Amino acid sequence: MVKQEKRHGEWSLEEVKFLRENYGKMPIKDIASQLNRSERSVYMKARKLGLCRPGKKGSERGSSIVECATCGKKFKVAWARLRMGYDNYYCSRKCADIGHRKRVDINNPLVAYLVGLIQGDGYIRDHKRKAVGFCNSNTILIEEFSKAAKSVGLKVCSYRRVRQNNKKRQVIDVYISSVCLYELIKKLSEKSALLKFVDISREHSIYWLKGIYEADGTLACFGRRCQLRIANTSEFIIATVEKCLSKLHFKYSKRHEILKSGKTLYIVTLLGGSAEIKKFLSVVKPCIKNKPSKEMKNEELKS
Numbered sequence: 534m535v536k537q538e539k540r541h542g543e544w545s546l547e548e549v550k551f552l553r554e555n556y557g558k559m560p561i562k563d564i565a566s567q568l569n570r571s572e573r574s575v576y577m578k579a580r581k582l583g584l585c586r587p588g589k590k591g592s593e594r595g596s597s598i599v600e601c602a603t604c605g606k607k608f609k610v611a612w613a614r615l616r617m618g619y620d621n622y623y624c625s626r627k628c629a630d631i632g633h634r635k636r637v638d639i640n641n642p643l644v645a646y647l648v649g650l651i652q653g654d655g656y657i658r659d660h661k662r663k664a665v666g667f668c669n670s671n672t673i674l675i676e677e678f679s680k681a682a683k684s685v686g687l688k689v690c691s692y693r694r695v696r697q698n699n700k701k702r703q704v705i706d707v708y709i710s711s712v713c714l715y716e717l718i719k720k721l722s723e724k725s726a727l728l729k730f731v732d733i734s735r736e737h738s739i740y741w742l743k744g745i746y747e748a749d750g751t752l753a754c755f756g757r758r759c760q761l762r763i764a765n766t767s768e769f770i771i772a773t774v775e776k777c778l779s780k781l782h783f784k785y786s787k788r789h790e791i792l793k794s795g796k797t798l799y800i801v802t803l804l805g806g807s808a809e810i811k812k813f814l815s816v817v818k819p820c821i822k823n824k825p826s827k828e829m830k831n832e833e834l835k836s
């Protein structure tokens with residue numbers, strides 16, 4: 534079969550008539566094959582004729598097939614939605630709800646990692662769908678977060694946006710739309726609950742510490758002297774950091790300073806010099822801040 538060449542150029546009166554009668558009722562793909570024109574040309578002509586307007590139903594000129602994140606069914610998603618860059622799509626509201634309500638196993642240490650990162654640098658959101666997430670410009674960290682979420686069976690959504698106070702800096706916002714994780718983090722904002730949670734296993738302490746360190750930690754070097762510390766304004770978080778460090782047999786010192794905003798910043802510093810820092814990095818295995826960063830080399834160290 535010889536493929537017929539697609540029509541170009543001027544639209545005949547019959548073609549326009551056909552388009553007017555069928556646009557919006559028939560898929561663009563079918564109209565295009567009836568008229569032997571490209572989908573794009575059909576769409577552009579329809580726009581010229583005022584048959585569709587951007588943002589209105591039928592204005593999208595295409596769709597793609599994606600898999601439902603819950604049931605695996607294949608279905609069509611309009612390009613306009615695909616452009617948003619979400620990682621997961623649900624075929625129906627029911628499937629979206631199942632994904633949203635999926636249980637997480639708190640015995641999985643990776644859950645402790647997610648909790649640590651979110652408690653250190655993230656947010657919880659309770660309007661519309663309950664969600665937890667964080668935003669950062671470091672793609673390695675975003676990748677690690679997404680990987681951990683996926684291995685505990687949670688779906689991650691992400692989108693890019695510019696920082697509010699700095700329009701030039703782009704950050705990636707990643708969040709997990711999960712009632713279970715949301716409720717867990719709410720529950721763990723209480724000191725005794727969090728202390729109990731990191732005590733589930735040695736791995737829980739390590740993974741939670743990894744999250745907190747990646748979010749709130751710094752590794753600074755000045756000459757040959759290095760310093761590793763974790764700072765946070767929440768007393769219960771710092772108390773938990775202390776507990777995890779003691780459990781893993783690290784020595785530390787703790788101090789606090791009053792910020793301009795009036796809040797207290799608690800700072801925990803690892804003791805024992807570079808040997809202990811090396812040990813910390815090999816136990817906790819952070820995906821970032823695992824080498825002294827260049828910007829910090831010249832920064833004056835506080836003892």
Ligand SMILES: [Zn+2]
Pocket residue numbers: 601602603604605606623624625628
């Ligand atoms: Zn589905």
